[in-house]
Amino acid sequence: xxxxxxxxxxxxxxxxxxxxxxxxxxxxxxxxxxxxxxxxxxxxxxxxxxxxxxxxxxxxxxxxxxxxxxxxxxxxxxxxxxxxxxxxxxxxxxxxxxxxxxxxxxxxxxxxxxxxxxxxxxxxxxxxxxxxxxxxxxxxxxxxxxxxxxxxxxxxxxxxxxxxxxxxxxxxxxxxxxxxxxxxxxxxxxxxxxxxxxxxxxxxxxxxxxxxxxxxxxxxxxxxxxxxxxxxxxxxxxxxxxxxxxxxxxxxxxxxxxxxxxxxxxxxxxxxxxxxxxxxxxxxxxxxxxxxxxxxxxxxxxxxxxxxxxxxxxxxxxxxxxxxxxxxxxxxxxxxxxxxxxxxxxxxxxxxxxxxxxxxxxxxxxxxxxxxxxxxxxxxxxx
Amino acid sequence: xxxxxxxxxxxxxxxxxxxxxxxxxxxxxxxxxxxxxxxxxxxxxxxxxxxxxxxxxxxxxxxxxxxxxxxxxxxxxxxxxxxxxxxxxxxxxxxxxxxxxxxxxxxxxxxxxxxxxxxxxxxxxxxxxxxxxxxxxxxxxxxxxxxxxxxxxxxxxxxxxxxxxxxxxxxxxxxxxxxxxxxxxxxxxxxxxxxxxxxxxxxxxxxxxxxxxxxxxxxxxxxxxxxxxxxxxxxxxxxxxxxxxxxxxxxxxxxxxxxxxxxxxxxxxxxxxxxxxxxxxxxxxxxxxxxxxxxxxxxxxxxxxxxxxxxxxxxxxxxxxxxxxxxxxxxxxxxxxxxxxxxxxxxxxxxxxxxxx
Numbered sequence: 001x002x003x004x005x006x007x008x009x010x011x012x013x014x015x016x017x018x019x020x021x022x023x024x025x026x027x028x029x030x031x032x033x034x035x036x037x038x039x040x041x042x043x044x045x046x047x048x049x050x051x052x053x054x055x056x057x058x059x060x061x062x063x064x065x066x067x068x069x070x071x072x073x074x075x076x077x078x079x080x081x082x083x084x085x086x087x088x089x090x091x092x093x094x095x096x097x098x099x100x101x102x103x104x105x106x107x108x109x110x111x112x113x114x115x116x117x118x119x120x121x122x123x124x125x126x127x128x129x130x131x132x133x134x135x136x137x138x139x140x141x142x143x144x145x146x147x148x149x150x151x152x153x154x155x156x157x158x159x160x161x162x163x164x165x166x167x168x169x170x171x172x173x174x175x176x177x178x179x180x181x182x183x184x185x186x187x188x189x190x191x192x193x194x195x196x197x198x199x200x201x202x203x204x205x206x207x208x209x210x211x212x213x214x215x216x217x218x219x220x221x222x223x224x225x226x227x228x229x230x231x232x233x234x235x236x237x238x239x240x241x242x243x244x245x246x247x248x249x250x251x252x253x254x255x256x257x258x259x260x261x262x263x264x265x266x267x268x269x270x271x272x273x274x275x276x277x278x279x280x281x282x283x284x285x286x287x288x289x290x291x292x293x294x295x296x297x298x299x300x301x302x303x304x305x306x307x308x309x310x311x312x313x314x315x316x317x318x319x320x321x322x323x324x325x326x327x328x329x330x331x332x333x334x335x336x337x338x339x340x341x342x343x344x345x346x347x348x349x350x351x352x353x354x355x356x357x358x359x360x361x362x363x364x365x366x367x368x369x370x371x372x373x374x375x376x377x378x379x380x381x382x383x
Numbered sequence: 384x385x386x387x388x389x390x391x392x393x394x395x396x397x398x399x400x401x402x403x404x405x406x407x408x409x410x411x412x413x414x415x416x417x418x419x420x421x422x423x424x425x426x427x428x429x430x431x432x433x434x435x436x437x438x439x440x441x442x443x444x445x446x447x448x449x450x451x452x453x454x455x456x457x458x459x460x461x462x463x464x465x466x467x468x469x470x471x472x473x474x475x476x477x478x479x480x481x482x483x484x485x486x487x488x489x490x491x492x493x494x495x496x497x498x499x500x501x502x503x504x505x506x507x508x509x510x511x512x513x514x515x516x517x518x519x520x521x522x523x524x525x526x527x528x529x530x531x532x533x534x535x536x537x538x539x540x541x542x543x544x545x546x547x548x549x550x551x552x553x554x555x556x557x558x559x560x561x562x563x564x565x566x567x568x569x570x571x572x573x574x575x576x577x578x579x580x581x582x583x584x585x586x587x588x589x590x591x592x593x594x595x596x597x598x599x600x601x602x603x604x605x606x607x608x609x610x611x612x613x614x615x616x617x618x619x620x621x622x623x624x625x626x627x628x629x630x631x632x633x634x635x636x637x638x639x640x641x642x643x644x645x646x647x648x649x650x651x652x653x654x655x656x657x658x659x660x661x662x663x664x665x666x667x668x669x670x671x672x673x674x675x676x677x678x679x680x681x682x683x684x685x686x687x688x689x690x691x692x693x694x695x696x697x698x699x700x701x702x703x704x705x706x707x708x709x710x711x712x713x714x715x716x717x718x719x720x721x722x723x724x725x726x727x728x729x730x731x732x733x734x735x736x737x738x739x740x
């Protein structure tokens with residue numbers, strides 16, 4: 001899974017469990033940026049958003065500093081898009097609970113909508129939707145776990161995606177790039193999604209920057225000789241991605257160096273030689289856990305991590321980066337981690353969701369009415 | 384249109400604490416989780432962890448709504464899970480929890496020992512073990528486990544467990560401090576854990592005879608989770624004791640429909656009888672009696688306690704109460720169990736004396 005069930009807290013309350021975040025230029029309206037945040041893995045019809053949570057996107061301008069370590073320089077200016085939901089209303093006795101929501105941008109625009117209304121709500125330069133949709137994520141997470149367990153690449157073709165035809169609660173905002181950011185900002189932006197408890201004491205419940213960070217990059221404990229007993233994910237979830245606190249930074253680094261080293265070794269060659277301190281070349285880049293998108297480029301379907309790869313190679317990026325709903329990010333990530341693109345693309349055997357995402361608002365496809373049961377796969381070492 | 388105008392139903396900040404999801408939403412989402420897991424389970428598509436999680440979720444719904452059928456479902460599935468995966472620690476822990484719910488404490492401890500031997504996560508096994516020790520009145524042993532858990536990691540769950548133990552063992556001052564500390568550790572938005580914490584705090588004050596403070600914490604639990612049947616039931620009990628019988632009766636009527644726990648018709652029978660509504664009381668008494676008989680037959684360890692209470696009060700059969708109170712004391716040697724037996728013994732003696740007169 002991407003970020004589904006990403007830690008004890010998310011398991012306890014799926015309404016705050018961010019499964020995925022996407023950011024892509026609108027294929028429908030050039031000049032508009034689309035942001036998607038999904039929560040609640042395997043959301044059944046009764047599922048609704050919490051009225052106590054701020055579901056929000058945070059964007060900051062980033063630049064690529066020349067001649068320094070491969071990492072983005074993050075600006076101070078921040079743009080937010082905050083989704084709040086009201087308590088439920090029962091329109092008729094016994095009818096399903098209905099819910100209203102509002103998207104508020106830091107620039108002042110607001111758009112109100114009814115949950116599950118495909119038209120969403122509109123304001124000047126802003127369109128917002130929230131409701132139950134088919135989970136766009138696809139990945140053979142069971143065989144990824146098997147890979148970690150057996151220490152051998154375990155993907156097969158075809159693979160099985162546990163998210164196949166399952167549903168999530170989705171939040172979508174489409175924003176006018178020129179109106180929102182103005183002429184001076186951009187074109188590169190860092191994007192994260194968060195669930196927060198708002199108020200005088202804000203509490204970050206979950207955050208999401210890049211897919212598969214917690215499950216593939218941070219989840220396994222066995223390779224980490226420093227903090228083997230520590231489930232690091234809830235701690236990591238609570239960090240501000242633009243400013244990681246110093247308390248657990250060493251623990252995150254140790255875990256990341258160990259796990260990235262494990263993935264690199266799966267093809268029995270070293271494509272990411274660590275430095276003299278044992279630091280993996282991707283560690284600092286991935287510790288800054290946000291997605292980067294170039295809003296000046298047109299929509300592209302498979303552009304995830306292209307900007308980062310260009311940065312690592314000292315080249316100019318060619319695509320919008322970010323992450324589209326149909327992007328096979330799992331293959332990109334596994335290939336990057338295992339062979340750094342120096343070999344054949346590694347496939348997990350799952351190339352798309354049952355129904356490809358739409359090119360029109362709200363982009364995610366309607367919920368699957370009869371989701372299939374998960375397939376129980378063997379995790380024994382014989383494979 | 385029937386909107387929810389009660390602030391308790393719309394989440395938001397309550398009592399100056401962090402906001403939690405409105406109770407009605409939290410319950411809908413719990414149901415959504417159960418629906419999803421059940422769909423997969425029906426097709427045989429859940430692994431051991433998923434099956435254990437489903438059992439936990441259904442048992443939690445049973446606790447919130449006062450639904451004994453949910454507990455029974457959870458127990459049956461836990462038995463099946465250990466049958467299918469006898470060497471899996473997670474399956475044994477699930478069965479231990481289910482068995483403990485029905486007060487089969489010796490069996491539950493056996494499951495935990497086996498789970499430990501199979502390499503199950505020691506802190507998880509310890510927490511379950513401590514809860515059972517507390518339930519059977521072995522407070523000192525439970526305290527050792529729970530203090531160790533707090534020392535290892537002081538979080539909402541570990542501090543709440545310690546608070547509950549101190550409360551039950553009568554150390555009110557320490558319990559009060561720990562209840563506050565536990566609440567301060569809470570960093571979620573689900574209202575369910577807080578409602579449960581407040582409920583335990585209310586039980587402590589009720590046991591101390593402080594009805595207003597008990598009422599206050601029960602109300603806090605109710606504000607967080609209006610559908611929480613145990614809080615509603617105890618609110619009715621306190622209100623009846625304070626002379627607010629109309630309010631108590633109004634609370635209990637819906638519970639007799641939504642819950643299959645005989646405690647609610649039993650309470651209703653008692654209160655109606657006390658206010659002279661004898662015919663109505665008789666009907667509810669009969670209903671409670673039939674259900675207690677059924678449950679005592681199926682789960683003698685779990686229902687001996689409450690059935691004894693019933694026969695001592697609305698049921699008006701002290702001999703049956705004494706028999707059940709003895710059974711209850713065999714299962715657990717808590718202060719409450721001793722008091723219940725003493726009460727039943729006095730009632731039987733009183734009945735014999737009255738018969739002699």
